[in-house]
Amino acid sequence: NAGVMQNPRHLVRRRGQEARLRCSPMKGHSHVYWYRQLPEEGLKFMVYLQKENIIDESGMPKERFSAEFPKEGPSILRIQQVVRGDSAAYFCASSPGDSRRGYTFGSGTRLTVV
Amino acid sequence: AQSVTQLGSHVSVSEGALVLLRCNYSSSVPPYLFWYVQYPNQGLQLLLKYTSAATLVKGINGFEAEFKKSETSFHLTKPSAHMSDAAEYFCAVSDQDTGRRALTFGSGTRLQVQP
Numbered sequence: 509n510a511g512v513m514q515n516p517r518h519l520v521r522r523r524g525q526e527a528r529l530r531c532s533p534m535k536g537h538s539h540v541y542w543y544r545q546l547p548e549e550g551l552k553f554m555v556y557l558q559k560e561n562i563i564d565e566s567g568m569p570k571e572r573f574s575a576e577f578p579k580e581g582p583s584i585l586r587i588q589q590v591v592r593g594d595s596a597a598y599f600c601a602s603s604p605g606d607s608r609r610g611y612t613f614g615s616g617t618r619l620t621v622v
Numbered sequence: 623a624q625s626v627t628q629l630g631s632h633v634s635v636s637e638g639a640l641v642l643l644r645c646n647y648s649s650s651v652p653p654y655l656f657w658y659v660q661y662p663n664q665g666l667q668l669l670l671k672y673t674s675a676a677t678l679v680k681g682i683n684g685f686e687a688e689f690k691k692s693e694t695s696f697h698l699t700k701p702s703a704h705m706s707d708a709a710e711y712f713c714a715v716s717d718q719d720t721g722r723r724a725l726t727f728g729s730g731t732r733l734q735v736q737p
Contacts, residue, residue, distance in 0.1 A: 549729060
């Protein structure tokens with residue numbers, strides 16, 4: 509019973525390139541959340557998705573960032589034209605839909621922009 | 623809007639001593655409250671949660687937390703610290719009744735355990 513799978517674990521991109529982060533939720537979970545953790549800071553909410561729908565993207569930067577959760581396949585967080593300030597750990601979490609049960613987190617993708 | 627405040631970004635205790643990590647929340651509706659632990663270079667693991675049942679909640683690894691509505695607090699405790707408890711701990715809140723299910727996290731408390 510695999511947990512939340514994120515890949516890659518580490519990603520290095522040059523300034524101006526695109527970064528694609530993937531997240532496969534736990535089996536039976538239909539809700540996906542993306543969070544960003546900057547060095548020495550807590551987790552900041554970015555976006556909440558259900559299959560084929562963005563439910564809440566109030567934490568997403570207005571430009572360069574997008575997310576999707578297609579009917580088939582993993583959820584993707586896409587960052588276009590990366591800058592040094594995008595360097596962070598990006599965590600995905602999933603839930604079955606009832607928030608009382610809490611969320612299961614993946615191990616994260618650590619993005620480094622050089 | 624909901625928010626979480628964790629008092630003390632760093633806490634240091636001796637092995638065998640009481641662990642107390644503080645969390646205060648702000649929420650306009652009855653909240654769900656969570657404590658997560660993060661070990662270096664890993665994701666977050668759920669320690670325990672409060673979902674409006676018993677106010678004293680027991681979690682994994684000997685941790686427990688008490689929901690105090692009058693103080694808007696949900697402090698995490700463990701009677702006797704172990705070296706393996708050294709990690710970062712995050713308190714989080716979620717509104718019960720809103721459609722926005724995302725958790726709001728505190729800024730974290732790093733726990734050091736001295737031998």
